[in-house]
Amino acid sequence: MGQRHQAFLIAKVKPHGSSEANYRCIAAYHHQWCYGSLPLRATRRLLTLVKQPENAEIIREEIRAIDGKQKLSDVPCPFASTIVGAAWNVDLSEGNVMLSGVSLENNLLPTSMGCWDGDNNDGITVIDVTNPEDPSYCFLNDAEPLTGEQYIAGYYDIKTIRSILSGTAAGTDALEARSDDAPENVAHAADLEATMQFEKSVL
Incomplete structure (x- = not known):
């Protein structure tokens, strides 16, 4: 059982042997119970974390480190992956304190997977952190990108x-x-x- 949702961080990275950067996934995360307003809240927390200058610099360095690499691990950007896990599993806001109790290790996904290859009920969130201090994002239930308001209008x-x-x-x-x-x-x-x-x- 569950209301499964996946989150994907993407960034422009130069493939091995190419001078032109293309989008690729740098972090992927599965949440077993995330639907309705919950993906929006998690994205709000993630953007706050990503845009912090110290965090943004580490994410930029992780992206630089994989530029031009021929073969990447399943989790090529561990810091960025950890931030996604924290944003999706911990809410310390007043009146909404929440800790999911799941481990980061069990919910990280290989970044080489297709975005619709996971066990999914409630769509995906895609966050572009090519420039971490000015990230962009969308939600998807199918091929068409959605704003947050469009996504929750389904609920x-x-x-x-x-x-x-x-x-x-x-x-x-x-x-x-x-x-x-x-x-x-x-x-x-x-x-x-x-x-x-x-x-x-x-x-």
Whole structure:
């Protein structure tokens, strides 16, 4: 059982014997239970980590280190892979403290795998860290890239989220919790709205 989702870090890297850089995967991660707003929250945490100057410099150095290499290991960028694991498995934000309890080793995927080759129920997240201080990203359920708002629209009624926040929602909300606890619904809606607003600020 699960709501399986994979995350892939990509960057422009020069293949062996070529002077032209192409996109390739530098880190791949499997999460057994990640759907709805959870991939957006994880991406928000990842972007915060990646853009830290010290982390960005290490990621740049890892990308430089694999430039032109003929054969790469399954985990060619261990620091970048560790950051993905931390972002997807640990949330220390107030009111949302979460630690998944899974090990990094068991959830790392070989970077040579196809993006749809994993056991998947709820799409993938792709993050471009060619320039770690200005990363870009998208979500996919099939061949078409999605914004965060487009991705979660498959799970939640966006109009309901905003009506809850404005106090105009009528009846039971259509959110993930399916709860009659109004404060909880409002908190959940506010978190989703904050995630969508964060996305707009970094595009």
